[in-house]
């Protein structure tokens with residue numbers, strides 16, 4: 084695929100590209116936006132260095148790709164910026180150091196997010212993204228055939244039985260995170276609405292595979308997840324202040340590496356609304372508890 088208006092430099096072999104020659108604070112032409120979108124779908128996470136965006140500029144850029152969601156279904160936003168999720172890890176105690184796809188507990192999980200680096204520790208605090216399409220392609224045929232038929236329940240509710248040992252601050256953050264409980268049934272393999280590619284759609288909010296016992300479900304998920312986190316399917320980003328990352332949440336998982344102790348780290352996220360995931364046999368995800376209407380303000384109930 085060729086690009087006329089932007090420079091696209093792949094980073095890892097299967098995921099991730101650096102985009103050069105774009106100032107995200109400018110009012111970009113439709114041609115540039117459509118090439119950025121093409122690069123996003125092709126490379127699944129794209130990176131821009133040395134940007135001088137503020138929160139409003141970040142929202143304006145993200146808005147070119149679709150409707151902006153409220154910052155999070157349950158977590159409060161940056162004061163004065165209802166669309167910005169402020170991840171100030173010196174204040175927010177819950178670190179995203181688990182493999183996940185964002186907000187899959189609602190029926191319309193995000194298309195993607197734009198993340199801007201404000202404070203980065205001198206060493207550590209990288210973020211890793213994984214390609215869930217190449218992970219699916221890596222599965223042996225028999226496992227692929229199995230995955231194709233599975234559906235999973237995703238939820239933001241924690242299993243407190245496994246969390247008796249966590250600090251008080253983390254507990255109170257979790258109470259906010261789960262202040263409204265969502266539950267959704269998604270296909271384990273979804274068709275990407277733009278590329279048509281098939282990819283595994285699981286991650287940290289999956290609670291159980293439909294029709295399997297909790298232990299059977301955990302074993303199958305561990306097996307499928309191991310293909311996602313293979314180093315071949317990942318890219319690791321060493322942040323600099325001023326970097327902007329933009330990922331396709333329909334075809335990736337990510338993990339924020341928590342290896343920087345109590346040094347400050349602050350990033351801010353703006354999220355673009357996504358569609359209802361589609362299974363390979365033509366069925367859509369189904370909300371079980373709660374739906375996306377509070378999260379996607381202009382959503383017209385279907």
Ligand SMILES: O=C(O)CCC(=O)C(=O)O
Nearest residue numbers: 170179185210339350352
């Ligand atoms: O802190 C990060 O690098 C990423 C955190 C995260 O999971 C997110 O912004 O969705």
Ligand SMILES: [Fe+2]
Nearest residue numbers: 179183185337
């Ligand atoms: Fe995330």
